[in-house]
Amino acid sequence: MPHYCIWGRDSTAKKQRAWLQPHLLKCPCRSGVDLDWPPGDGENKRAFASHPAPRRRATMLTRLFSEVLPDVQKLSGWVENSEVEDSKTNEEDLGPLQDDDLDDGDAREGRSRDQSEMAGDDDDDVDDEDCGDENEGGDTAEKRGPKKRKMTPARIERSKVRRQKANARERTRMHDLNSALDNLRKVVPCYSKTQKLSKIETLRLAKNYIWALGEILRNGKRPDVVSYVQTLCKGLSQPTTNLVAGCLQLNSRKFLTEQWPDGARFHVSNSSFSVHPYSYQCPRLSSPQCQPGSSRHMRTHNYGYGDAVYPGAISPEYNSPDYGGHHSSPVCVNGNFSVSQQECGSPDTDRNYHYAMHYTGLSASRATAVHGLAFGTSGARSGSAHSENVPPPFHDVHLSHHDRTPVYEELNALFHN
DNA sequence: TAGGCCATCTGGTCCT
DNA sequence: AGGACCAGATGGCCTA
Numbered sequence: 001m002p003h004y005c006i007w008g009r010d011s012t013a014k015k016q017r018a019w020l021q022p023h024l025l026k027c028p029c030r031s032g033v034d035l036d037w038p039p040g041d042g043e044n045k046r047a048f049a050s051h052p053a054p055r056r057r058a059t060m061l062t063r064l065f066s067e068v069l070p071d072v073q074k075l076s077g078w079v080e081n082s083e084v085e086d087s088k089t090n091e092e093d094l095g096p097l098q099d100d101d102l103d104d105g106d107a108r109e110g111r112s113r114d115q116s117e118m119a120g121d122d123d124d125d126v127d128d129e130d131c132g133d134e135n136e137g138g139d140t141a142e143k144r145g146p147k148k149r150k151m152t153p154a155r156i157e158r159s160k161v162r163r164q165k166a167n168a169r170e171r172t173r174m175h176d177l178n179s180a181l182d183n184l185r186k187v188v189p190c191y192s193k194t195q196k197l198s199k200i201e202t203l204r205l206a207k208n209y210i211w212a213l214g215e216i217l218r219n220g221k222r223p224d225v226v227s228y229v230q231t232l233c234k235g236l237s238q239p240t241t242n243l244v245a246g247c248l249q250l251n252s253r254k255f256l257t258e259q260w261p262d263g264a265r266f267h268v269s270n271s272s273f274s275v276h277p278y279s280y281q282c283p284r285l286s287s288p289q290c291q292p293g294s295s296r297h298m299r300t301h302n303y304g305y306g307d308a309v310y311p312g313a314i315s316p317e318y319n320s321p322d323y324g325g326h327h328s329s330p331v332c333v334n335g336n337f338s339v340s341q342q343e344c345g346s347p348d349t350d351r352n353y354h355y356a357m358h359y360t361g362l363s364a365s366r367a368t369a370v371h372g373l374a375f376g377t378s379g380a381r382s383g384s385a386h387s388e389n390v391p392p393p394f395h396d397v398h399l400s401h402h403d404r405t406p407v408y409e410e411l412n413a414l415f416h417n
Numbered sequence: 418t419a420g421g422c423c424a425t426c427t428g429g430t431c432c433t
Numbered sequence: 434a435g436g437a438c439c440a441g442a443t444g445g446c447c448t449a
Contacts, residue, residue, distance in 0.1 A: 162435080167426060169436070174424075198422065 189232060190240075190247040201240045208232045 151159075181199055185191055188205045197205065212231040216222060223231075229248060233241040 163427075166428095166436080170427085170438090171425070173437075178424095200422085 190244045195243065197240060197243075201236060204235050205232065205240065205244065208234050208236070 178199075181202055182196075184206055185197055185202050188197070188202060188209050190197065190205065208231055212223070212228055215231065229245060232248075233244055236244065
């Protein structure tokens, strides 16, 4: 049973909530009062109730890049060497923050305490420094070294200006980072301007995408769709998994009717399979929110696209020529399906549209080409603001004229918003 | 209301 | 001294 201790005073409800997430937190206090987890009742519970903020919430990007980097390094290594020792990296590197990540807690403690002390207003800082000058009789180590210069009003003013400039630079830096992430979103196998992947999911998907492409290079053959999708979705949240699956299936279907360079038609067998680990029942399908044109969730949120399902991602019968026209419209937009009123929430609808990833007998090679290698088909992205020389994402692949059903128009609108 | 994601501010560290 | 980068803290917004 882990122990947590008290290391400060802050009573905001949110921080208390966060503090109670043991997987995110590790109290850096050396000498605080240890408390049993879970809080339980009595004095211990009261102590938790009044417990302060977490000292640390794992920094997202650092965590993510620590996940991505080993794979990228490994990938680049075996691409160059044409060999890979194993493929267990994905299993190794994902997961919640580990205790090892927090081993530097003590080191941070001192810094955090310094920050806490310095977080006060400038006047306090000035007072402290002035007081420090007055206590020259002591012989502690921290009182040696260069003598602090007195904070004159002019120096304080300059310090404020410096701080403001630093803040502006930091904002710019973070905006640049976000722009880069936006560009990354455009090249991973799932992109929508209205349903942005979160930063962490974008990085995870990018990592998986790189890994999948590397596997293709290593094996010299195209993988089956299932393993390809499994690779892409490894470590992703359920909503992101469904979104990716939907995107893949959508774009796969686009190619069902397109001519390939060799003139061969895309082969569609009668067989199909489901990838149940990724199945996800749209919880709002039968809810009152399931209304045509509902736009409540037409905004960016990471879990809003959780049940995004696109026409090609539904059941195999959906693709059959016998498929009824009344079924041609369900499009889950951020969890809301644009279905007719009578369909919404009906048992039949729920039964027919169980939102597992159903793959038609899609040729693995074609799918791979679509999702991983066939950038050339889409041409250059027009109007893209990013400067990186990135391949255009497959979602820009144009549909052939006869494939531009209203559903696809809607999807195109969705994807190009 | 809990929890996730995000932007912003901030001070520390390293480097030029 | 100042810039880049990092990471902790904080609060807003949103969904379930």
